[in-house]
Amino acid sequence: MPNPTELTVHQKSRLLDIAFDDGAAFSIPFELMRVYSPSAEVKGHGPGQEVLQLGKREVGISGVEPVGNYAIKPLFDDGHATGIFSWDYLYKLGSEQRALWQQYLDRLRAAGFDEESGRAPGAALPGAPVRGGCGG
Template identity: 75%
Template sequence: MNPTALTVHQKSRVLDIAFDDGREFSLPFEYLRVFSPSAQVRGHGQGQEVLQVGKREVGITGVEPVGNYAIQPTFSDGHNTGLYSWDYLYKLGSEQATLWADYLARLQAAGFEGDSGRAPGAVLAGGATAAKGCGHNH
């Protein structure tokens, strides 16, 4: 799988990526940051993942290409050790709804419910949107 287009939208904090199979994904910076493939986030094996919190406002200050197979973004919180291969970005796009729901459940279980800025209503893969509202009375 190879990308045919990659656009960083600073204002909306979304990375748009299109692949040569015709699929296109909009990946929020927060989503990319909390699913960084770095050892700092993923740990060194199953069950060693470090839950990332407080990333709702994270930006991307730069993106470096790594060969012809990956990008290495620098996030506004200083994190820059994640190498996002095309395959990994494709996985993040195609499994976005499931992965994001799991992340929100882990935030809630750890007592950080509402810590994310991309709760239900965020744009999901394929342009679909999750149910509107966050379940709280404002």
């Protein structure tokens, strides 16, 4: 699996830019990271136990802690600080973010929470992989 070569947290745009040694680069919205946190609080303790995250559109990251040489632990400003994001998982979030956004929106709609998503039904999906630049 590729290793990161750059990682930048953009507070204003709420994006994590990450580049990998295979040439891939992604801008991952904090909201996507928060609603797909690999923590038990979000994923549950097994299949079917996932907890739908609501109202995370404006979530920020107040800090990022390294976890060995394989991951980071973002400190979200809503108090969530238990998700450990491995390089593999960040690569997955970046490369599959359009499909993951759609799954999240579908889950919100199924639960009747379109308004809490901060997006109108049918709104454009944010975030496509970037090739160069750092956004911001």
